[in-house]
Amino acid sequence: MNALKSEWLKLVSVxxxxxxxxxxxxxxxxxxxxxxxxxxxxxxxxRDIATLAIGTHLAIVFMFTLGALLSTNEFRHGTANSTxxxxxxxxxxxxxxxxxxxxxxxxxxxxxxAVNAGLGLSILSSRGVPVDSNEAVNTxxxxxxxxVLGCLFGVALGALLRNQILTVVIGMVLFxxxxxxxxxxxxxxxxxxxxxxxxxxxxxxxxxxxxxxxTNGGLVLAAYCVVVGILGTxxxxxxxxx
Amino acid sequence: xxxxxxxxxxxxxxxxxxxxxxxxxxxxxRVTGFLGPNGSGKxxxxxxxxxxxxxxxxxxxxxxxxxxxxxxxxxxxxxALDAHDVHPGRSGRGHLRTIAAAAGLPSSRVDEVLDMVxxxxxxxxxVKGYSMGMRQRLALGAALLGDxxxxxxxxxxxxxxxxxxxxxxxxxxxLAGEGRAVLISSHVLSEVEQTxxxxxxxxxxxxxxxxxxxDLVKGDRRPILVRSPRADExxxxxxxxxxxxxxxxxxxxxxxxxxxLERIGTLAADNGIPIFELTHERATLEDRFLELxxxxxxxx
Numbered sequence: 391m392n393a394l395k396s397e398w399l400k401l402v403s404v405x406x407x408x409x410x411x412x413x414x415x416x417x418x419x420x421x422x423x424x425x426x427x428x429x430x431x432x433x434x435x436x437r438d439i440a441t442l443a444i445g446t447h448l449a450i451v452f453m454f455t456l457g458a459l460l461s462t463n464e465f466r467h468g469t470a471n472s473t474x475x476x477x478x479x480x481x482x483x484x485x486x487x488x489x490x491x492x493x494x495x496x497x498x499x500x501x502x503x504a505v506n507a508g509l510g511l512s513i514l515s516s517r518g519v520p521v522d523s524n525e526a527v528n529t530x531x532x533x534x535x536x537x538v539l540g541c542l543f544g545v546a547l548g549a550l551l552r553n554q555i556l557t558v559v560i561g562m563v564l565f566x567x568x569x570x571x572x573x574x575x576x577x578x579x580x581x582x583x584x585x586x587x588x589x590x591x592x593x594x595x596x597x598x599x600x601x602x603x604x605t606n607g608g609l610v611l612a613a614y615c616v617v618v619g620i621l622g623t624x625x626x627x628x629x630x631x632x
Numbered sequence: 633x634x635x636x637x638x639x640x641x642x643x644x645x646x647x648x649x650x651x652x653x654x655x656x657x658x659x660x661x662r663v664t665g666f667l668g669p670n671g672s673g674k675x676x677x678x679x680x681x682x683x684x685x686x687x688x689x690x691x692x693x694x695x696x697x698x699x700x701x702x703x704x705x706x707x708x709x710x711x712a713l714d715a716h717d718v719h720p721g722r723s724g725r726g727h728l729r730t731i732a733a734a735a736g737l738p739s740s741r742v743d744e745v746l747d748m749v750x751x752x753x754x755x756x757x758x759v760k761g762y763s764m765g766m767r768q769r770l771a772l773g774a775a776l777l778g779d780x781x782x783x784x785x786x787x788x789x790x791x792x793x794x795x796x797x798x799x800x801x802x803x804x805x806x807l808a809g810e811g812r813a814v815l816i817s818s819h820v821l822s823e824v825e826q827t828x829x830x831x832x833x834x835x836x837x838x839x840x841x842x843x844x845x846x847d848l849v850k851g852d853r854r855p856i857l858v859r860s861p862r863a864d865e866x867x868x869x870x871x872x873x874x875x876x877x878x879x880x881x882x883x884x885x886x887x888x889x890x891x892x893l894e895r896i897g898t899l900a901a902d903n904g905i906p907i908f909e910l911t912h913e914r915a916t917l918e919d920r921f922l923e924l925x926x927x928x929x930x931x932x
Contacts, residue, residue: 392733392734392735392736393734395733395734396730396731396733396734399726399729399730399733400719400722400730403722403723403726403727403729403730404719404721404722405721406721463719467717467718467719467720468714468716468717468718469717469718469719469730471682471684471711471713471714471717472711472717472731472774473734474683474684475682475683475684475699475705475709475711476705476706476731476734476735477734478683478699478700478702478705479700630679630684630685630686631679631684631685632645632676632679632684632685
């Protein structure tokens with residue numbers, strides 16, 4: 391519990407946390423508002439509930455980075471020294487970071503859903519575009535789970551790599567570039583990348599032709615978190631803090 | 633039993649031998665200076681004591697145990713390894729609260745410690761706006777949170793102004809006076825000579841000497857500056873006594889080698905020659921270190 395409280399304090403005592411969450415809300419609000427307001431009604435009807443998942447690839451940038459900072463700040467700013475002197479059982483520190491990552495991931499996901507639903511759904515409704523409520527709930531659950539897992543993946547990859555810039559760059563490549571590039575050149579392995587798993591989680595109808603199913607997308611993304619998290623924890627235990 | 637026991641410690645990083653068969657002890661109730669040139673293995677030894685790096689061989693023990701076996705590390709050892717080890721966007725109080733929380737200490741203890749290190753007025757300011765002296769105080773505050781029996785501070789005087797140095801000296805002497813073992817590292821002898829009771833001197837990862845500070849000064853061959861209105865007379869006397877004397881550029885001053893403060897004082901008194909100034913010229917630990925080891929080129 392001590393490590394958990396300490397990690398929570400580390401998260402909330404720096405402005406970067408609030409700046410990242412605020413930026414995510416702002417960008418998601420702008421994206422959802424502009425797309426639903428400016429698109430042609432025929433396009434919106436055609437896109438169906440995909441509109442509700444619009445901006446997940448922007449939101450993931452912030453949520454992944456937030457998770458990555460939880461781990462990498464320790465090494466970027468040298469606080470790993472005092473952290474591991476006060477809590478020599480290092481796996482407790484990583485576990486606490488993952489729990490805090492889960493918590494802030496849930497907060498981020500709820501904020502995303504609140505902004506998207508508050509703005510996007512009301513604009514769609516005012517423009518007479520019908521939205522199936524069951525499908526909407528399904529999409530929001532998928533998007534929410536994706537953002538939470540994205541944040542956890544940031545914590546895990548940060549623990550594994552330690553270097554802040556490297557972690558964020560690799561995360562962005564994995565979420566925004568690698569899978570899309572692989573699919574683009576016709577390699578179906580691309581659908582197993584974190585970015586395409588996130589897209590699959592949105593549950594967009596018809597997307598399963600090229601992507602994994604919604605459930606499998608979630609499982610693959612969760613598997614990344616588990617495997618990288620275990621590797622990161624083992625390495626953190628073994629590593630020398632110099 | 634000594635509070636800190638380093639025994640035949642070896643730490644190798646790849647090809648580099650950072651610590652080479654080092655043994656020493658640190659006792660409670662005194663300030664021990666851990667001295668050596670930059671890169672001589674001081675920080676690595678401290679990190680081995682704190683369980684941050686694993687010894688290649690030998691042992692680094694706190695109260696007879698490896699760090700990870702201590703039942704309550706925070707109450708046993710307080711450490712400050714680098715004053716820069718703090719998130720610049722966090723307030724001083726926020727920084728200490730994260731450590732106190734991890735150690736299971738109440739936030740009231742944070743405020744007590746902030747008072748002790750005289751940072752209360754700046755406690756809510758972000759650390760990025762702190763001076764080096766304030767960061768050193770904050771680092772010391774973090775080390776003091778658990779009211780530990782042992783304090784281990786790596787270069788705590790680094791970047792301190794004269795006022796800060798005096799403050800540090802007073803607080804460290806007081807903490808040792810309460811029965812704590814205080815180990816402070818430095819590469820500048822003059823920084824710590826007024827603070828430490830005993831010294832552990834290392835060079836190139838090896839022990840050069842351990843003992844009371846007086847032992848380090850004993851046999852001191854630093855040049856001696858002498859000022860006297862009868863400088864020429866005194867110079868003759870010193871040269872007859874076997875010292876070599878060089879001019880200082882001023883008519884009433886000279887620099888003597890191969891003698892001692894006591895010898896010069898006695899000679900002057902015996903001959904009724906007034907002395908205006910009689911002092912060792914300041915030397916860095918590196919000078920003294922090279923003198924002690926007789927080595928000149930292998931300080932890493």
